Amino acid sequence: MKKRLKLTDISREEDSQLTEIVPDDLIPLPAPYDKPGWPADFQQLTADQQQRLVCNLDGFVALGLPRPRNEAEEKKYTELFISGMNKLLSRENNWTFLQPLLLSLDYCARCQTCNDACHVYVASGKNDLYRPTYRSEIFRNLVSRHARRRGKLRGIFGGKNVDLNWSTISRLYELSYRCNLCRRCAQACPMGVDNGLITREIRKLFSQELGWAPQELHEKGTVLQLKVGSPTGMSPDVLRDNVAFLDDDFSTSIGFNVSTPWDKEGADVLLIHSAGDILSFPESPAAFSILCQAAGIDWTLSSEIGGYDGVNYGLFYDDIQLARIAVRHAETARKLNVNKIVMGECGHQHKALMTVADRVLTGDLNIPRESAMTFLEDIVFSGKINFDPSKNDFPVTLHDPCNIVRNLGIVGPQRRILRYLCPQFREMMPHGVDNYCCGGGGGFSVMSGVNFTNWKVNIAGRMKFKQVLEAFSDRPGPEVKKYVCAPCLNCKLQFRDMFSYYRAGEKSGIKCGGLAELIVNAMADIKQAFISWEE
Amino acid sequence: MISGIFWPVFVFSAIALFVIGTAYRVLSLSRQPVHLRWELSPIPHVKGRGSYGGSDFEEFEWWKGPRRRSLLAPLAYMAVEIFLLRSVFKNNKRLWPFSLGMHLGVYLIILTAPLYVAVAIILAGGMPSSDTNSLREVTYVLGVTGYLLGISGVLGLLVLRSVVNDLRSFTSASGYFNLAFLGAVFLSGINACLSLPDFTGTVGQYAKDLITLDPTISIPFLLSLHVIISILFLIYLPWTNMSHFIAKYFTYHSVRWNDAPRDAKMDTELRRLMGRPVSWSAGHVQADGDRSWIEIATEKATDEKTP
Amino acid sequence: MPQMDLAGQKYEVDEHGFMQETSRWTEDVARAYASLENVKELTADHWKAINYLRSYYLQNGICPMVRRLIKETGFTLKRLYDLFPNGPAQSACKWAGVPKPTGCV
Numbered sequence: 001m002k003k004r005l006k007l008t009d010i011s012r013e014e015d016s017q018l019t020e021i022v023p024d025d026l027i028p029l030p031a032p033y034d035k036p037g038w039p040a041d042f043q044q045l046t047a048d049q050q051q052r053l054v055c056n057l058d059g060f061v062a063l064g065l066p067r068p069r070n071e072a073e074e075k076k077y078t079e080l081f082i083s084g085m086n087k088l089l090s091r092e093n094n095w096t097f098l099q100p101l102l103l104s105l106d107y108c109a110r111c112q113t114c115n116d117a118c119h120v121y122v123a124s125g126k127n128d129l130y131r132p133t134y135r136s137e138i139f140r141n142l143v144s145r146h147a148r149r150r151g152k153l154r155g156i157f158g159g160k161n162v163d164l165n166w167s168t169i170s171r172l173y174e175l176s177y178r179c180n181l182c183r184r185c186a187q188a189c190p191m192g193v194d195n196g197l198i199t200r201e202i203r204k205l206f207s208q209e210l211g212w213a214p215q216e217l218h219e220k221g222t223v224l225q226l227k228v229g230s231p232t233g234m235s236p237d238v239l240r241d242n243v244a245f246l247d248d249d250f251s252t253s254i255g256f257n258v259s260t261p262w263d264k265e266g267a268d269v270l271l272i273h274s275a276g277d278i279l280s281f282p283e284s285p286a287a288f289s290i291l292c293q294a295a296g297i298d299w300t301l302s303s304e305i306g307g308y309d310g311v312n313y314g315l316f317y318d319d320i321q322l323a324r325i326a327v328r329h330a331e332t333a334r335k336l337n338v339n340k341i342v343m344g345e346c347g348h349q350h351k352a353l354m355t356v357a358d359r360v361l362t363g364d365l366n367i368p369r370e371s372a373m374t375f376l377e378d379i380v381f382s383g384k385i386n387f388d389p390s391k392n393d394f395p396v397t398l399h400d401p402c403n404i405v406r407n408l409g410i411v412g413p414q415r416r417i418l419r420y421l422c423p424q425f426r427e428m429m430p431h432g433v434d435n436y437c438c439g440g441g442g443g444f445s446v447m448s449g450v451n452f453t454n455w456k457v458n459i460a461g462r463m464k465f466k467q468v469l470e471a472f473s474d475r476p477g478p479e480v481k482k483y484v485c486a487p488c489l490n491c492k493l494q495f496r497d498m499f500s501y502y503r504a505g506e507k508s509g510i511k512c513g514g515l516a517e518l519i520v521n522a523m524a525d526i527k528q529a530f531i532s533w534e535e
Numbered sequence: 536m537i538s539g540i541f542w543p544v545f546v547f548s549a550i551a552l553f554v555i556g557t558a559y560r561v562l563s564l565s566r567q568p569v570h571l572r573w574e575l576s577p578i579p580h581v582k583g584r585g586s587y588g589g590s591d592f593e594e595f596e597w598w599k600g601p602r603r604r605s606l607l608a609p610l611a612y613m614a615v616e617i618f619l620l621r622s623v624f625k626n627n628k629r630l631w632p633f634s635l636g637m638h639l640g641v642y643l644i645i646l647t648a649p650l651y652v653a654v655a656i657i658l659a660g661g662m663p664s665s666d667t668n669s670l671r672e673v674t675y676v677l678g679v680t681g682y683l684l685g686i687s688g689v690l691g692l693l694v695l696r697s698v699v700n701d702l703r704s705f706t707s708a709s710g711y712f713n714l715a716f717l718g719a720v721f722l723s724g725i726n727a728c729l730s731l732p733d734f735t736g737t738v739g740q741y742a743k744d745l746i747t748l749d750p751t752i753s754i755p756f757l758l759s760l761h762v763i764i765s766i767l768f769l770i771y772l773p774w775t776n777m778s779h780f781i782a783k784y785f786t787y788h789s790v791r792w793n794d795a796p797r798d799a800k801m802d803t804e805l806r807r808l809m810g811r812p813v814s815w816s817a818g819h820v821q822a823d824g825d826r827s828w829i830e831i832a833t834e835k836a837t838d839e840k841t842p
Numbered sequence: 843m844p845q846m847d848l849a850g851q852k853y854e855v856d857e858h859g860f861m862q863e864t865s866r867w868t869e870d871v872a873r874a875y876a877s878l879e880n881v882k883e884l885t886a887d888h889w890k891a892i893n894y895l896r897s898y899y900l901q902n903g904i905c906p907m908v909r910r911l912i913k914e915t916g917f918t919l920k921r922l923y924d925l926f927p928n929g930p931a932q933s934a935c936k937w938a939g940v941p942k943p944t945g946c947v
């Protein structure tokens with residue numbers, strides 16, 4: 001039985017879990033994924049983990065915050081939280097998002113219209129904890145009580161006073177990583193209040209003031225990227241070696257001579273992949289190399305630190321890191337003197353570099369930036385490559401990465417390509433700017449926490465998995481091979497985790513890949529199949 | 536009975552207060568620093584694409600092309616949002632009829648105000664009251680409909696917010712108070728409207744006395760009750776989150792639909808903002824209270840975080 | 843940092859049991875990891891993959907691409923999953939005593 005949660009529960013002092021998620025509460029999946037307790041019950045925390053780490057939210061731990069050593073430490077962080085709230089409200093420290101933040105804090109009508117738009121909330125069986133408004137309202141309350149001293153009539157009228165203590169901030173920290181920052185709720189809100197933005201501001205406060213951020217995003221993310229060149233740890237040498245290996249490997253396996261250019265000054269196009277693609281989905285960068293070559297594009301990759309991994313985890317939790325990385329991306333392009341930067345198939349790279357960083361890239365850093373979607377569309381319809389769409393004669397559906405579609409409004413180009421090259425293309429419902437997030441958004445696809453992967457595949461990704469199965473409901477069996485086209489590395493990683501958890505390859509014949517692969521697979525001049533169905 | 540000079544002083548200063556409050560809101564909302572881009576599809580002003588949520592970025596080498604803008608589409612979008620509450624209809628069917636009722640009630644009552652002013656002007660011009668008959672009939676119908684819609688909307692919302700768990704746990708005392716206050720406006724209105732023999736005539740005469748600053752001005756108790764409650768509400772409105780009618784302009788135009796690339800004016804402001812010192816405490820930021828945002832953002836940080 | 847007992851010694855590991863001190867790895871550690879995943883015996887094929895992974899990691903600071911692993915060892919992906927129940931990243935890297943791959947991988 002689900003217990004109702006009150007806003008004030010967040011500050012409950014005893015360090016108990018706020019809510020318990022049980023598999024029976026979740027929305028059902030279609031057969032054969034509808035067996036109770038299948039594939040497995042949730043992964044429980046060990047006694048040792050419970051003793052070492054803060055786990056006072058929902059039985060899942062994404063962050064692994066160590067338990068405080070003493071009261072002084074608790075007090076120190078609580079005070080930092082207060083100064084952080086004040087800084088979020090100040091122009092010097094937070095001009096970057098001050099106006100949207102204030103609007104979202106001050107004008108919520110508490111109508112809950114946004115709730116059902118959230119896939120996390122709905123998929124969880126409507127657990128109070130995951131309402132888009134639950135964390136926002138708590139934060140709003142804390143801000144008006146502790147950061148706005150002249151809080152008008154709020155003190156008397158505000159109601160629901162949430163105490164600020166260690167339990168509150170440690171739970172709020174973990175809770176700020178239960179939202180994909182997909183902004184579907186913001187679209188639904190009649191006031192234009194953005195709960196995704198509030199979540200991100202909360203994460204920012206923790207990162208920029210308390211120094212708390214998920215390891216995968218910070219130390220092993222942005223910090224590693226600024227130091228070594230990529231959160232994967234790939235140094236420029238390893239990178240070049242890997243790509244050379246792939247050029248070679250694909251040239252032999254498909255009989256098309258691929259060769260990737262490096263650091264070519266004055267090239268028309270600097271393509272920046274998400275470097276994880278090279279390691280985890282090497283067909284994707286290979287497909288780009290093949291297409292650029294076949295279409296005669298004057299292009300290059302960069303092997304300079306800051307120029308070969310397009311990811312920017314700063315978008316998920318920290319403005320400073322966001323700016324640092326975006327500036328490095330642009331500097332690389334400036335040094336190479338290219339005409340434009342083309343984003344690889346990576347949604348948050350698109351959003352970070354094309355729009356969010358736009359106002360930071362001043363002067364000669366303002367190099368035109370183009371989406372992979374329009375870049376590929378131009379290649380496909382340029383007439384320079386011959387296609388045989390019958391080579392793609394299997395069911396294909398398209399996932400809309402939130403950062404490319406809902407946030408940037410790039411809806412059509414990828415669809416025009418698929419309608420042309422994939423005879424069995426079908427849409428998920430809903431799609432386009434109304435899509436559901438894959439569940440990997442907001443940094444989740446690179447986070448595994450303690451047992452966080454389990455939460456991602458069971459709750460955050462559940463709605464998407466259901467949509468995928470429904471899109472293929474006419475050919476459900478594993479004998480029919482089916483392709484989920486997700487033109488975003490983070491989405492692909494989330495699909496990979498989900499499909500392997502649910503064994504969707506084996507049970508339903510579903511695999512996931514990018515857009516460029518489908519294009520290469522349809523090239524008439526390449527005799528070998530490019531997409532392989534082996535799991 | 537309240538009469539004489541009280542009325543024009545009260546009413547006009549209240550309107551002035553409302554204007555000041557509203558202007559304060561508008562100013563405090565608009566005088567925020569330029570922020571990073573954070574747009575959200577659909578953006579209706581993108582010509583030919585806005586309807587399905589497309590943007591300029593769908594164009595190959597979009598920076599070369601003209602930014603084609605539709606003036607009408609955002610207006611149409613906003614009209615449906617404001618008058619029919621599109622997003623509530625799409626996402627919250629339970630709330631929609633009541634919220635719509637309340638909002639339409641407000642809109643209709645607002646609509647009657649200029650009509651009463653028109654009546655007042657005609658009367659002030661020395662025309663006989665009978666000349667305003669048809670105008671007053673229209674006003675009457677609008678008014679009664681507005682009051683009734685408003686009351687049912689407010690009542691419905693009050694009930695929903697008290698009985699439905701998820702609404703109740705988020706509704707604060709001020710939330711109920713605001714609704715009740717607005718309800719009182721409607722209720723006193725319909726009460727005066729139905730109890731007074733010639734409601735619109737009385738209001739018309741009252742409006743005329745107001746604009747001509749007639750010191751003999753005097754109105755029945757039920758009407759003065761309605762006027763006082765409404766006027767107090769008007770003064771109160773800009774200071775509450777019901778002023779979302781102002782904020783909504785900014786959430787849409789300054790955030791959701793703000794897809795403007797940098798221009799010279801913005802650059803100047805950005806340079807100023809980025810030149811100011813930052814004081815975030817976390818180690819990796821490397822702020823010491825002196826170094827500016829831009830200095831910090833253009834350097835690389837390699838320290839590790841605690842814990 | 844959590845600790846883990848492997849082959850009679852204590853080692854620092856991450857929350858998923860990956861060793862943090864690569865240099866302290868021994869073949870017994872690999873065997874101990876394997877037995878935790880119900881693999882009783884490490885065959886020559888196991889060692890081939892483990893040794894390749896380790897030497898690549900020590901040289902390059904990251905794990906090799908799966909595609910490279912396949913090419914260098916001559917095993918198919920399916921064969922790798924037969925050898926290492928949770929796959930190259932989750933099992934093979936762990937048994938080889940190198941840290942869990944990070945970033946978008």
Ligand code: SF4
Binds near residue numbers: 108113114133189194
């Ligand atoms: S965020 Fe918007 S939709 Fe959600 S409760 Fe607040 S006003 Fe309503």
Ligand code: SF4
Binds near residue numbers: 182195199
């Ligand atoms: S941003 Fe997305 S995940 Fe977060 S609350 Fe809103 S709908 Fe839910």
